[in-house]
Structures are given as structure tokens and as C-alpha cells.
Amino acid sequence: MPSDVVIRARSLSVGYGGEPVCAPVTFTVRAGEALALVGANGSGKSTILRAILGLLEPSGGELSVLGRPVDEREAVFRAEVSSVLDDDAYFPALTVAEHLLLTARGHGVDDAAGLAEELLAEFGLSSHANVLPVSLSSGQRRRLLLAAGFARPRRLLVLDEPEQRLDQQMRSALAERLRAERAAGGSVLLATHDPVLLEAVASRAVLVGDEQSVLMSPADAARAIGAETLGDDGDAARTETADGAPATGGAASGGTTRVKGASTPASKAAPQGGSGKRRRRP
Amino acid sequence: MTTTPDLDDRRPLAVPSPRSIRRYTRAAANRHGDTSIGALLSDVYSAILMAAIGLGTAIGVATTLRDSLPKVPARPHEGLLLPLTTLAALVVLALAGTALSLAARLGPVGVGAAEARWWLSLPVRRRGLLRPAAWRLPATAALVGGPVVLVLVLFAQEGMTGSAAVSTLLGGIIGAVAIVVLAGVAQTLGVDRRVTARVGDVLLGLVPVLGLAAALGARDLSVGLNPSVAVLVLLVVVAAVGGVLLDVRLERIPVRELRDSGSVATQAAGAVVSLDSRELGRALADRMTRVRRRRSIRFGWVSSPARALLTADAVLWWRSPRHVVQVVAAAAVPALVAAVSRLDTPFALATAYLVAGYVAMLATAEGPRRAEMAPIIDRLLPIGAREVRRLRLVVPGVLMGLWTLAVLGPIGWSNGDPAGWLALAVAATPVWAGAAIRSAYRPSPDWSGPLAATPMGALPTGVGSVLVRGPDVVLLGMVPVLISIGIGQVTQTLIVVQAVCALIAVAVGSRVKGFSLLDMAAEDPRTGATKPGGTGSTKSGARSGTTSGR
Numbered sequence: 001m002p003s004d005v006v007i008r009a010r011s012l013s014v015g016y017g018g019e020p021v022c023a024p025v026t027f028t029v030r031a032g033e034a035l036a037l038v039g040a041n042g043s044g045k046s047t048i049l050r051a052i053l054g055l056l057e058p059s060g061g062e063l064s065v066l067g068r069p070v071d072e073r074e075a076v077f078r079a080e081v082s083s084v085l086d087d088d089a090y091f092p093a094l095t096v097a098e099h100l101l102l103t104a105r106g107h108g109v110d111d112a113a114g115l116a117e118e119l120l121a122e123f124g125l126s127s128h129a130n131v132l133p134v135s136l137s138s139g140q141r142r143r144l145l146l147a148a149g150f151a152r153p154r155r156l157l158v159l160d161e162p163e164q165r166l167d168q169q170m171r172s173a174l175a176e177r178l179r180a181e182r183a184a185g186g187s188v189l190l191a192t193h194d195p196v197l198l199e200a201v202a203s204r205a206v207l208v209g210d211e212q213s214v215l216m217s218p219a220d221a222a223r224a225i226g227a228e229t230l231g232d233d234g235d236a237a238r239t240e241t242a243d244g245a246p247a248t249g250g251a252a253s254g255g256t257t258r259v260k261g262a263s264t265p266a267s268k269a270a271p272q273g274g275s276g277k278r279r280r281r282p
Numbered sequence: 283m284t285t286t287p288d289l290d291d292r293r294p295l296a297v298p299s300p301r302s303i304r305r306y307t308r309a310a311a312n313r314h315g316d317t318s319i320g321a322l323l324s325d326v327y328s329a330i331l332m333a334a335i336g337l338g339t340a341i342g343v344a345t346t347l348r349d350s351l352p353k354v355p356a357r358p359h360e361g362l363l364l365p366l367t368t369l370a371a372l373v374v375l376a377l378a379g380t381a382l383s384l385a386a387r388l389g390p391v392g393v394g395a396a397e398a399r400w401w402l403s404l405p406v407r408r409r410g411l412l413r414p415a416a417w418r419l420p421a422t423a424a425l426v427g428g429p430v431v432l433v434l435v436l437f438a439q440e441g442m443t444g445s446a447a448v449s450t451l452l453g454g455i456i457g458a459v460a461i462v463v464l465a466g467v468a469q470t471l472g473v474d475r476r477v478t479a480r481v482g483d484v485l486l487g488l489v490p491v492l493g494l495a496a497a498l499g500a501r502d503l504s505v506g507l508n509p510s511v512a513v514l515v516l517l518v519v520v521a522a523v524g525g526v527l528l529d530v531r532l533e534r535i536p537v538r539e540l541r542d543s544g545s546v547a548t549q550a551a552g553a554v555v556s557l558d559s560r561e562l563g564r565a566l567a568d569r570m571t572r573v574r575r576r577r578s579i580r581f582g583w584v585s586s587p588a589r590a591l592l593t594a595d596a597v598l599w600w601r602s603p604r605h606v607v608q609v610v611a612a613a614a615v616p617a618l619v620a621a622v623s624r625l626d627t628p629f630a631l632a633t634a635y636l637v638a639g640y641v642a643m644l645a646t647a648e649g650p651r652r653a654e655m656a657p658i659i660d661r662l663l664p665i666g667a668r669e670v671r672r673l674r675l676v677v678p679g680v681l682m683g684l685w686t687l688a689v690l691g692p693i694g695w696s697n698g699d700p701a702g703w704l705a706l707a708v709a710a711t712p713v714w715a716g717a718a719i720r721s722a723y724r725p726s727p728d729w730s731g732p733l734a735a736t737p738m739g740a741l742p743t744g745v746g747s748v749l750v751r752g753p754d755v756v757l758l759g760m761v762p763v764l765i766s767i768g769i770g771q772v773t774q775t776l777i778v779v780q781a782v783c784a785l786i787a788v789a790v791g792s793r794v795k796g797f798s799l800l801d802m803a804a805e806d807p808r809t810g811a812t813k814p815g816g817t818g819s820t821k822s823g824a825r826s827g828t829t830s831g832r
Contacts, residue, residue: 054536056538075406076405078403087399089396089400090396090399093310093311095314099400106298106303107404108298148400
């Protein structure tokens with residue numbers, strides 16, 4: 001029986017030119033879980049996501065996605081992992097609908113036209129289905145990227161600050177979508193600055209910092225974001241390990257981390273979801 | 283909502299073929315495009331016609347030029363004699379090095395942002411998606427390499443037979459393809475593109491060394507200009523095996539590498555279309571710099587803003603091996619031309635001096651060129667705009683001083699007046715520096731000006747007035763040197779005139795406000811204001827607090 005571990009990162013170190021951009025992180029994401037990466041601007045959240053997607057070679061540690069080492073060159077990896085980063089690039093002569101159709105058909109979706117129509121409606125793009133992306137507003141282009149992330153089967157959805165450029169209504173709809181994703185057994189890994197989205201979606205959070213990266217509950221992470229206490233050194237959340245020592249080098253998912261005085265077994269802090277057979281979510 | 287097969291059982295996905303993905307994208311784009319088949323055919327016809335006319339003209343010019351050269355050496359030599367064909371072989375080697383270096387810098391396999399985002403995330407075999415991109419550059423190399431080599435060999439060889447011309451053309455085509463394909467194979471094997479480009483640079487650096495060695499040893503290096511059938515077959519085998527390897531291994535190129543290469547190619551193509559040589563240089567150089575160094579320099583000697591600026595420019599040049607090679611290799615070109623028996627004419631030597639000097643000069647002005655785009659150091663340091671320009675003359679001045687001494691020194695030695703020629707070299711050096719700064723700080727081309735008919739098609743005159751900034755100072759400021767080369771001696775008058783030219787060149791190069799006489803052409807006579815993008819354009823001036831104005 002296959003393991004339900006979707007992402008396993010141990011002392012994962014990422015950076016550019018051999019220089020790490022943040023402290024090593026350790027976490028596990030299981031089927032039906034959503035893990036949020038939080039931290040100040042430039043703390044390394046997006047870099048971690050890029051390493052998990054195989055777009056950047058990790059500089060240290062261990063990383064596996066869906067039980068295999070990360071290799072985005074493998075078709076099966078691309079078939080199972082959907083991602084929406086901040087890559088605002090489109091074919092200049094393809095319409096909004098055609099971009100979604102290209103994605104759906106390219107992933108072998110049977111009723112690509114039907115799915116594209118549903119997603120256009122869900123993301124408020126129906127009236128723009130036949131226009132070129134260049135004529136969309138910044139927020140609408142963001143919706144198109146997000147819609148494309150859902151226009152294909154997947155077991156893991158990786159989102160980099162999906163709340164960017166979205167209005168409140170769309171953020172709520174997105175949170176609902178991501179909750180449904182989890183409920184259906186899908187896994188979500190997202191970097192976010194939005195405390196509401198974080199609490200609504202995430203089962204656990206990792207505070208990414210320069211000197212330490214700490215696993216914590218979504219509520220604590222949301223409070224940390226809300227209070228704007230995410231310092232550069234990542235210690236503003238006053239996080240420490242169970243033995244009273246400052247948490248360093250990341251917290252193992254199986255370990256115990258005390259955040260703001262609350263001792264929470266990390267394994268319990270990450271509710272398990274999606275038991276049974278995993279189903280790829282279209 | 284649509285459901286799709288579960289992936290747990292690892293069954294093959296029912297995904298479409300890469301070709302159908304490409305076809306779908308192309309068909310969708312064509313539906314929204316307004317280009318008719320007729321217009322497309324017309325464009326293809328025009329391109330083929332232009333290429334044929336260009337090739338025919340080049341062949342005519344090459345053969346006419348060859349026939350106009352003296353049949354015997356213009357001056358008696360003392361053993362330093364090279365046949366014209368050796369020079370052609372060396373130029374072919376230089377072209378091969380350039381092709382390899384360029385292919386490595388451009389990828390050679392890359393994709394644009396849209397393809398990377400929407401194609402490469404699909405679970406289809408990337409090989410099928412990347413195949414057209416992988417063969418674009420080898421095809422371009424074939425189209426350019428064959429005719430260029432043919433024209434070059436036609437210039438060097440008299441009485442070339444039809445079969446020899448065909449074998450030369452085929453050799454150029456297949457050789458160019460083989461070089462680019464091998465660069466592609468290196469890319470698929472994960473070889474650092476800097477290493478591949480460095481191999482090309484080494485080939486380029488070998489040219490003057492081989493040339494001088496051949497001249498001193500009186501060797502003829504003109505082998506392979508008319509490749510035999512066996513050589514052609516060998517080239518075909520290399521190109522074919524490389525092509526198959528490249529095609530098979532396309533799947534192994536990581537998306538970040540593909541995207542990086544695509545980004546460089548897009549930037550370079552934009553620079554070529556807009557005739558912006560500075561942007562082209564940045565596109566080809568930016569990703570070649572090592573991002574990490576063993577240690578940082580302590581800059582203990584930097585005790586003033588002026589020294590900081592000079593140090594920044596000097597370090598930037600020194601850390602770009604391509605520019606170092608460019609200066610050194612260019613210094614050997616005039617000597618090489620002088621060593622070719624039929625080219626040892628004042629005209630050929632003067633042309634070699636100007637062209638090689640300009641190539642070397644461009645390599646010395648990397649600091650000013652970058653400062654024009656992003657004046658980071660300029661803004662950090664408390665130095666006035668005029669002083670910044672004057673200080674920026676120093677690094678090109680020192681390097682071109684060494685270059686000029688290395689070029690004019692041997693000429694003076696062979697003419698029996700080394701002191702005079704060295705004095706002339708010293709006097710000429712500031713002209714190169716002034717031209718380097720003027721070229722580096724030139725504004726963007728003005729595309730809104732009236733059109734002028736040229737052999738390349740219609741060009742806005744505003745573009746020409748910008749592109750000549752730099753070469754104009756070289757041509758006008760080097761007249762005394764050119765006269766000296768022409769008459770084969772240096773006079774005191776020429777040295778004095780050269781010194782005056784140098785002063786003017788420095789004044790023009792370090793000018794930051796108002797207009798110089800050379801800028802008058804870009805001034806709008808009705809308003810007295812400069813044309814957009816012309817002299818005094820605020821493009822870089824707005825970016826640079828300290829170097830604004832022209």
C-alpha cells in the first residue's frame with residue numbers, strides 16, 4: 001500500500017549560488033493536508049516552493065515528492081503536481097479559454113471544454129473567455145493562472161501567494177476551493193501573507209526565517225502575520241522547542257514545538273485527511 | 283466536474299502528443315492572427331530574394347576585392363609571409379569559435395516564457411515540444427555559416443572550381459550545424475554554459491597565436507578550405523550523431539535551464555531588432571558571470587570616490603574574460619594583416635587598425651556601458667557628472683594605450699622610427715578613450731525620424747545619427763594616424779595634430795551638458811530641443827542623477 005506522504009523535506013536548504021536564503025526547513029505534507037509557508041518578504045518561501053517543484057536545485061537536505069526524488073523532467077511528476085507561481089506569461093495570440101483548454105487537453109481531461117467553462121464561471125472570467133490575456137486586468141490574469149492550476153488532475157497543488165491581486169470575494173472563493181481540495185484528499189502547499197486564507201485552508205504552517213524555520217499551528221502563524229511581528233530573524237513569534245531551547249534548523253513533523261507557550265505535538269497539529277484511496281482532483 | 287483517471291496505478295496518461303499540442307497552439311494563434319497566406323508567401327519570397335541578392339553582392343565584392351590586390355608583396359619582407367588562404371583559414375577558425383561561444387550563450391536550446399509556463403508543465407514528452415526550438419539555431423547557423431565561409435574562401439582563392447565551391451559551401455553548412463549541435467549536446471549533458479562558451483573564446487584567442495606562429499615559421503595553415511569528400515562525410519557523421527544525441531536527450535534539460543536560455547535569446551533578439559549593440563552585449567554576457575567567487579577583494583587602495591569608480595570599472599573588465607580576450611586578440615589583427623603577403627598595403631593596414639581598434643575599444647568600455655543603463659556606482663559616490671565622465675576615460679584610456687603601443691610599436695620598428703610611432707601611439711590613445719565613452723553613453727536610437735533608403739531597407743535617420751556616436755570620433759580623430767600609415771612615416775606635425783585631435787575627443791567624450799558640434803545633427807532645428815531618443819534624450823539621463831545630459 002503506497003504511503004500517503006506527499007512531501008517529505010528534511011533539513012531542506014535552498015538558496016542561490018551556494019548561499020542559503022533561509023534556515024533549513026523540515027516538514028511533511030500528507031494527503032489531505034495543507035501546509036502554509038509564512039514569513040517576511042524575502043525570507044525564502046518562494047525559493048522553497050521552487051525547490052519543491054524542481055525549478056531550483058536544493059543546496060542541502062533531503063526532499064521527496066510523492067515518494068520520489070524531485071525531477072520535474074519526469075512526465076509523471078508534472079502529471080501529479082500542479083503549481084501556480086508568479087509567472088505572468090501567456091501566449092500572445094491565445095484567448096483566456098484557449099489557455100485553459102490547452103492545459104486541460106494537455107493533461108488528458110476528457111471533457112476539457114466543460115471543465116474550462118466551469119472554471120471560467122467559478123473564477124469570474126466567463127465574459128472574458130474569448131479575449132486575449134493582454135487585455136485582462138492584473139487581477140483577472142491572476143485568476144486565469146489560478147484557474148489553470150485547477151484545470152487539470154493533480155495530487156499536490158503548490159501555490160505561491162495565491163491571494164495576490166485578488167479581491168476579497170475571490171479570496172473567499174479560493175479558500176473554499178482549497179478546503180474542498182483537502183476534503184477530497186488532495187494536498188496543498190502554499191506560501192501566503194493572508195492570515196484569513198491561512199486559517200481557512202492550512203492544517204499547519206512553517207514560519208520561514210533566516211536563523212530558524214519553525215513548524216506552528218495556523219492560528220499562531222496567522223497571529224504572527226496579523227501582528228506584523230515577522231522579524232527578519234524569525235524570532236518574533238517567540239517560538240521555542242519543547243526543551244526550552246530556541247528552535248533551530250527546522251522542526252521535524254514528528255517533534256514537538258511550543259509556540260507562544262503552547263505545546264503542540266506537530267503530528268497532532270497536522271490533521272490527517274484524505275484517508276483511503278487518493279483521487280486526482282480535476 | 284470532470285473526473286480523470288487515477289494516477290496511483292501509474293498507468294500511462296491519455297495525454298495528447300506533443301505535436302498536437304504545438305498544432306493546437308499554432309492553430310489557435312492563427313485564428314486570431316491577421317496574417318494571410320498571401321502575405322506570408324510574399325514575406326518568404328522577399329526574404330529569399332534579399333538573401334540571394336545579398337549573397338551575389340558579397341561574392342562579387344569578394345572576388346573584385348581579391349582581383350584588386352597586388353599580385354606580389356607591396357613591400358619586401360624578411361621571412362614574414364603568409365598566403366591569403368592562411369588568413370581565410372584563421373578567420374574560419376575565429377568564426378567557429380564565435381559560433382560555439384554564441385551558441386553556448388544562447389542556450390542553444392531554450393523556450394519563451396509562455397511556452398515554459400503553458401507547455402512545459404504538461405505531462406507530455408518534452409522532446410516533441412522542444413524539437414523545433416532545438417533545431418532553430420543549427421538551421422540559422424547553416425544558413426549563415428555556409429555562405430559566409432564560401433565568400434571568405436572565394437576572396438582568398440583564385441580560380442576556384444565549381445566543385446570546390448560546392449564542397450566549401452557544404453563544409454561551411456555542415457560545420458556550422460555540427461558546432462551548434464555539439465553545444466546543444468553539452469547543454470543536455472549539464473555542462474555549464476560558461477565552460478562551453480569559454481572553449482569558443484579559447485578558439486578565438488588561438489587565432490592570433492596561430493597566425494603569428496605561422497608567420498614566424500612560414501607555414502601555410504590553409505588546410506580544409508576545400509574539404510574533401512572524406513572530410514565532408516566525417517562532418518556529416520559528427521553532425522548526425524550530435525543531432526541524434528541532442529534530440530534524444532532534449533528531455534533531460536531542466537526547465538530552469540530552458541527558461542534561462544529562452545530569456546537570453548529573447549533579450550538578444552530584441553537588441554538585434556532595435557539595433558542596440560549595448561543591450562546585445564548585456565544579453566550575451568549577463569548570465570555568464572560567476573555568481574560566487576572564492577573571496578572578495580578588500581579594496582585597500584580605494585581611499586576616495588574617484589578611486590572607487592576607477593576600481594569598479596577595472597574590476598568589471600578584468601572579471602569578464604571575453605573582454606580581456608577581445609582586447610588581446612584584436613591587438614594581433616593588424617600584425618597578422620601585415621604578415622599576409624598580398625594584404626601588406628597601407629589601405630589594408632589602416633583598415634585593420636581601425637576595425638581591430640574599434641573591436642578592442644568596445645571591450646574596454648563595459649563599465650560606462652553598464653552605468654548608462656544602471657548608474658548604481660555613480661549614484662552612490664559623491665562625484666559630479668562631468669568628473670564621472672572624465673574618470674570613466676581612464677580605464678579605456680589605459681587599456682587602449684597598451685593596445686595602441688602593441689599595434690603601432692611593431693609598425694614603427696619595421697619603419698625604422700620606433701620613437702616617432704610610439705609618440706604617435708601615445709597621442710592617439712585618448713581618441714580611443716573619448717570614442718569609447720561617447721559610444722557607451724549614446725542615447726537609444728530615435729525611430730521616429732524620417733526614413734532613408736539603405737541596402738538593408740528603409741532606416742529612420744535618427745537611428746543612424748545615434749549609431750555613429752563613437753565611430754565618428756574614431757574616424758575623425760584618427761586621421762593623423764591613418765595618414766602616417768599611408769605614407770609610412772611619422773612627422774612632428776602629425777603628432778601635434780594627433781594631440782589636438784585627442785584633446786577634442788576627450789572633450790567630446792566627457793561632455794555632459796549642451797551639445798557638441800557632432801551632436802548638432804540630432805538637434806531639432808525648429809525648437810532647439812533634441813529629438814526623442816536623440817542627443818540629450820532623458821532616457822538614461824532620467825535614470826542617472828549624476829550623469830544626466832549628453
